[in-house]
Amino acid sequence: MRYVSVRAVLLPALTVAVLTPPAWADRPPPAPGPTPASPVPAVARTWPVGVHPLVLRGWEPPATVYGPGHRGVDLSAPAGAPVRAVAAGRVTFAGRVAGRGVVSVDLSGTDLRTTYEPVTPSVRKGDEVGPGDVVGTVERTGSHCGTATCVHWGLRRGGTYLNPLSLLPPWLLHRGPPRLLPVLEVPLPS
Template sequence: MRVSRCVRACVRLVLLVVLTPAALLAPPPPRLSAAAAGEDGAVPAVPAAGRAWPVGVRPRVLRGWEPPATAYGRGHRGVDLAAAPGTPVVAVAAGRVSFAGRVAGRGVVSVELARTGGPPLRTTYEPVRASVAEGEAVTAGEVVGTVEPAGSHCPTPCVHWGLLRGDAYLDPLALLPPWLLRSGPSRLLPVLRVPVPG
């Protein structure tokens, strides 16, 4: 009986000595944002439905998406894109304007994206002087407003671009297909061993 207890105690000690360093050295599991995760803890999928950047061709990202650890925690619930005041702001994908007005003194435009599941994805742009009205249908690349000269929270003029599914904040860059995220111009490769038409 004593030998059995001693063996079990030794096995526990060996496991503790072997597993503790492995647990301490292992990278932490990815932390899902309570603000981004659903009730089951899963982050909702984002289809690459975008067809245009909100501003410019390939704007500089001043600050990326930093999901908060809790619903009311610190973080950055969108992406800040460099944009001068007066720059046109376009809908990244087709949808319907769900809000166009002022929130806390800043102009905000929100577009509910078509065919993105339920609840549908919703993009937000601020500070933007709206040129569309609530309920209006918009196409990808259609101007929804212009960047306002004041109201930006960036050190330089910018547009804050957000993405939500219901109340869950998501990374808006996930809306864009890989070809839109690539930097630099497209390059054509030479075609070899093809006869020149005569």
């Protein structure tokens, strides 16, 4: 009876396996740099508070992930004022975080999430909301706007903070009713 060394059988097989490049090795490396993010769709149909609230502090993106900045906008609102969902979505959180009431809504048909704080929630996790539906009321305490009460409105795509004002269509961003302007140098119909 003849015995074959394990080394004689396994060594050539291991050598072939180690030296043979895997199928993915022939693919070109990914392009350097960050992948461009898709634009934020203007899906909002209403402001979270009021008709056109005063923006007390705007969006100031941080230079680095953990750097200083303002990851949302602060909207002037009196305590007890209703806070509304800006677009249709599903409530993913309604509760307290660090002593403040917070409501988060995943916007339907997008990869975006809005947050509102400090808010006393009137919705629960899993609730479906439509544009303009009340999700809570502005809390008297917990505001970081100094002596004024405000609602901090945030927007995220995954872990990236975005400017929530970009959700608003241009006609909703401007103050006052729409106005029709005269069309010049066009003959009137006879």
